[in-house]
Amino acid sequence: MSNTVRVQPDLKFVQELQQVGGESLKKCYQCATCSVACPLSPADAPYPRKEMVWAQWGLKDRLLNDVDIWLCHNCGACSDLCPRGAKPGDLLAALRNMAYRNLAKPSCIGTWMSSAKYLPILVLIPAILYAFIWSAQAAKLGSAFPLFVANGHEWAVDPQGSVVFGGLFPGDLFIDPIFGAVFLFMLFCFAGGISRLLKSFEGMPRTFIVGRGPEPSFGSCLIDTLKNEVAQHSRFRNCGEEEKDVQRVTGHLFLFYAFIALMVVTGVVAFGHWFGAWFLERVMGIEGGFAGLIAWAGHTPMPLWSPVKLLANAGAVALVYGLTKLTSRRTSLDAAKSTSNWYDWYLLTVIWGIALTGLGSEVFRLMNQPVIAYPVYYLHLICVFMLLAYLPWSKLGHLVYRTVALAYARKIGRLPMGELK
């Protein structure tokens, strides 16, 4: 009798799931077409069939501790083929949304991120912060839309000068400390989320794989996951065979590498500025040579031919291209088969915002149109803040949670049927 499990149904949980994107979950009649259709489902206790019946019975404990929701890459084959229109793909997406909402603390951000009605709060936090900085600087500089000329290491206001964002929003004082803090806050929150996630998986059954030897370490699994699933999108490529699925993988790959490129650019700028210009040149007093090169590489605004700038622009173009692909796919989804939820649209919109305001800032800066360039840059700051600060509670949280879950699944042997050799 030790294997007997007491079932504790929870109506509230069912209703909650229905609200966050699984509204069709009750339609499932357990034919298992979904699990057969899924290209990534493991042979043993395949998803999403079992998740459907758990959801119908409101078995909260099982669903919240289920690693399988992260194995799904949401190609929608299950929902396409479901004879009852139960949309299992949407349910798994809803469960992931629930995880974004609940894994990381403080939970109030999770709540704010869960529904469009809290969007004003999320926007107002950075908007007020940067508006405050802007107005304080405007008072100090004597203009809300100042033009600058270089004066040694400083920027001097000059009506004949040009638009310099670092002049109005000095990086050393405002941009870098704020985003640094936001970044650390995000990492800290993620750490809590990851530990809760791993703890929830403890009850997952181990799959014994013949000829595999002892269970690999989490670290080695993580490296494998980063090499395959993350860097090459290996699972994602196998998720769905239709044109729209290919489009999705391409779009996602572009987006992913665009972010990598922009991250490198940000890293070079930060490194050049803080290590090259500040530490080496100013603190150590080393002038020219290698130190000068490092400082120069991080110096903004950059000339357009700078390789770093070229990389940044290439990243921006890739970003827009990827976004276009993903957005066009999402808008052409058959609502009867699968639907997009608030989490999907939030993330897409914020990234679109970053891309468009980023490019806009650059273009209007080069056109030297302060009245447009500064507000666009202001919006850009808000968008970047909204992406970074709320990342653990947004759909982009999958970047971390899915990676961890995939590594964990590797460790316990929960692999797609096709990957078991």
Added chain:
Amino acid sequence: MAEKLGVYICEGCDIGKSLNVDELVDYAKKSKLANITPVVKKCPVLCSPEGKAEIEADIAASGLDGVVLCACSPRVKWDIFQFGGVQVERVNLREHCVWSFEDDPKLPGQLPLIAKDYVRMGMMRLSKSRVPAPELPETHQTIMVLGGGFTGLNAALEAAKLGRDVVIVERSGALGGKAATMYKSFPLSAPFNKAEDTGITGLIEAVNANPKIKVLLNAELKSLHGAPGLYTATVNDQPLEIGAVVLATGWVPGDKSFLAPMGYGSIKNVVTASEFEAMVKQGEIKRPSDGKAPASVAILTDVRLCTKTVEEAPEAACAEGEAVAAPAAEAAPAEAEVNPYPDKESAKHLAYSSEITSLVALKHAGYVREKLPNALAYVLYDHMMVPGINERYYKAAQDEAGIMLSKATITGVKADADGGVIISAKDTLLGPDVEIKADLVVLPTAVVPTTAHEPTMNFEYRQGPGFPDLEVFDGFADSNYVCFPYETRRTGVYAAGCVRQPMTMATAREDAAGAVLKAVQCISSANRGVAVHPRSGDLSYPVFNFQRCTQCKRCTEECPFGALDDDEKGTPKPNPTRCRRCGTCMGACPERVISFDTYNVDQIGSTIKEVYVPDDMVAGGPRVIVLCCENDAYPALDMAAFRGKKWSPFVRFVPVRCLGSVNAIWVADAISKGVDGVILLGCKYGLDYQCHFVKGSELCSRRKVNIAESLGRLGVEAERVEQYEVSIDEYDKVPEIIDRFMSEVITKFGPNPFKGY
């Protein structure tokens, strides 16, 4: 007797191409019946308007009283070949002769011989047939509806709508039956996704307001005497003249003690579906233990814990039943004259009710959600049987968040200390072994037909007061015919509703209408002296030559429909309106005193004798007679020929009404004439029989054993007479059967030793 025959040979459909029709015409003109056959003609297309006009002209000119149409199967164009009172015999040259002909390599050129045989046989068959002239009884027109529940009320209204007088006989003091005790019914109308009011109040009002319907309450049918159209029903002490009966006595809830393995009786908060229904009808859902509203209700439909014993050992259960019955039968005469009606209820009725159980579970889950919006309803089922439109009802229940469904095998039900009930289940959708706790548990109620407990009809028939075959159906007064749901084995009584099968009210409503139409058809057939079913419109009826009857009672015992009563001496008393014209009595009669005007022992015997049997089997080939059932085997042969199947040219087919009508003398005569083998080709028999007359092919198989014994005594191999079972769709097997018989029997045993005598 047809005394002026016309013979017409069609040249269409390959007949003219394959046969020398002129030669055949000459042959018929010179046959031994030539003296009564003034007209023999060929015709390019007999079924054309010209062909038909020619026949009609000859009938008028020569005063023909019978026509032999040598063309296609009698199963086609029967609507064309009708000539008022003139008898028609169809000779199937197309299917039996031309299309299915296969040349024998050793004895080629048999085709003309086959055609000549069939023409001769047809002429002989018709010459031995006369137009029946049944007595037309003065029939009663009133339809009696037994049972005033949902089905009965609907039946009464349907019958009244058709202009019939109706008597509703209701045992209790009020109309409404089970429906009146229900809170709601499954969906009765579009969009078929929610429980509805049963509408029983409206039905009762409509019935009470209808001047054609007489309602007898507190009334019981004491006996039903007579025959369709001529019944005298004794209700309480009042005799009523009745034409036909719709049996709508419905069901009673099954014995609750069968539910003991699921905790009923020992756990307070375990109730049956009918108890739960009554609870909701009264207005509130309460736990019996403390009267509080439950927070969760588990509805279990998997009853295998209760039916395990009957399902695992059906053989043992039967044997036991017999063993119990036998001493009772011995003891009975000593104690009393009354023969107690053997009760047919068992745990099996729980399983038989599974469709209703599934729907009731969905309905009751809906009640829980309606009456207690915060309570949960769990439905644990082994199957969810919601055929047809009720799938929508299932979908609607499934969509309700508070109704949770899972397949499950219930392994145990036990009480928890706090008054809750813990259900253990395995093989669920939620995992292999689970426990679920509920505040209240609802178990299924079996639908047990009233006929499982009592004869209900109280027929004053020789074969007893109830329906035969109820053992096969475990008490349900179900039909014996796949395609004819309302036929009981007593002509004139048509069952509808849950007495026939566990069914929904929506189905019962249609059932009521169907049974009423059959009752109306029955009365108007009795009026005109024709059979109701399945030989609808057949004017012939069995005629008894009582002078030669030896009162052996075989006919009265073997009639599958209890049509024959008898007197104290055992002389049969025919009731033509009960009769279905199968001829089983004719096949049974050792003295051959029973005959039909259009079908009799002499006629078929003479027809068989018309088959030419060569004295030398090597030179002329063997001969095999196939007596084939015209209901299923004959159509199968037609289909085989139509699809280009071929068979031995040495078989001759003789259609019979049913294998039950085959009299042993036909086989004996055929063998003594030198025929090498006889095939009896009829329907499947046994538990899933397909015989239109229920027992025909089975009786034939028993009689065949006696025939084989007689043949053995004469020194003829018993294997020369064989019975085969075919169903109507097994056309592909018919040629195999024939060819196997030819090779395994005829080739093996050689010529019939009687040949040439």
